[in-house]
Amino acid sequence: MAGSIVMTHGDCDGIISAYLYIKHFMKDMWPSNISVIFTQPWRANLDFVREYREGIDEIVLLDLALSSELVKEIIRVGSNLRKVTIVDHHISSLEFINQITSNLLKNSKVVCEKAQSCPRLMITSLKISPNPYEKLLVDVADVCEGGEASSTEVTKLADIIKLSIARDPGDYDFMNYLLTLLMRNRDIESDTIVSKRYKTAKFILSRLLKIMSENAISYRNVVKISTLSLPESRIFAGLLGVGTTELARMYKSDIILVRSEENKVVVTVRTLDDKALKLCRDIAKLGKGRFGGHAEAASATLPELSLQEVTDLIVGVVSGREDILQGKRKA
Numbered sequence: 001m002a003g004s005i006v007m008t009h010g011d012c013d014g015i016i017s018a019y020l021y022i023k024h025f026m027k028d029m030w031p032s033n034i035s036v037i038f039t040q041p042w043r044a045n046l047d048f049v050r051e052y053r054e055g056i057d058e059i060v061l062l063d064l065a066l067s068s069e070l071v072k073e074i075i076r077v078g079s080n081l082r083k084v085t086i087v088d089h090h091i092s093s094l095e096f097i098n099q100i101t102s103n104l105l106k107n108s109k110v111v112c113e114k115a116q117s118c119p120r121l122m123i124t125s126l127k128i129s130p131n132p133y134e135k136l137l138v139d140v141a142d143v144c145e146g147g148e149a150s151s152t153e154v155t156k157l158a159d160i161i162k163l164s165i166a167r168d169p170g171d172y173d174f175m176n177y178l179l180t181l182l183m184r185n186r187d188i189e190s191d192t193i194v195s196k197r198y199k200t201a202k203f204i205l206s207r208l209l210k211i212m213s214e215n216a217i218s219y220r221n222v223v224k225i226s227t228l229s230l231p232e233s234r235i236f237a238g239l240l241g242v243g244t245t246e247l248a249r250m251y252k253s254d255i256i257l258v259r260s261e262e263n264k265v266v267v268t269v270r271t272l273d274d275k276a277l278k279l280c281r282d283i284a285k286l287g288k289g290r291f292g293g294h295a296e297a298a299s300a301t302l303p304e305l306s307l308q309e310v311t312d313l314i315v316g317v318v319s320g321r322e323d324i325l326q327g328k329r330k331a
């Protein structure tokens, strides 16, 4: 029996992308002849290899920032397939387009363009005419990806989906559950399983915001730096990115969260303009770490420094005093 793989990002706009694609292009095949795989960009190649099997004749990749490892796997099996479809809105994927289309000429469709969310790109480039509910979901996907909400209905639904999955970003059964609710036209907001998760996450988020506000220190009135210990990072796992975004909105200020994780320090930056990625690049460069993300929402990981050292380094970067890192701090 021929089957298809739909592999999508395990987040709010990834779930909505899978829903739109399956509903519009693969409706007769769902659920029995489609393996829906939720994944993260850094492990997508591993999940793909694990799920791919003899008899699969179509693969669809949605909302996944491509990596050379993933592209290699797609090309390896691609020529045996009837169809390969890739839709993604991350700019980092652009560099792989030529490699894929030149290797899989006849049977591939690759749509990679910068867009607020993957569903937004899908309706503009796959000729989907969305009904009112689908339009709402595309707006929700935009908000989940940092866009401005057009109505309170959009804000609420985006909040529910984002927070209900945030606490356990690896719970792909729950993402499948959300997809099934959408496919069966069930109301997400009134679903008991979803609202239980949402309420728990909302409560924990409010505690996180309180702690982050209390220990935030302002620098030059333009940026607030907040720190979390390792136990605190664990308690609030899954909500740290959402919390930092929320705090930036509350205070209308740039926010830098510095927290301890197992064997590393993670820096999460949200800025009102487009300087988060640049800040993370500077921090990563000075601290010999890695960085990534979007212009206004980015992060850096520093494996070799302590929480205090990273905080000092950041103070140096935001105040233009990088000498602090070298220990030449004035009394």
Ligand SMILES: [Mn+2]
Pocket: 009, 011, 012, 013, 014, 063
């Ligand atoms: Mn996504």
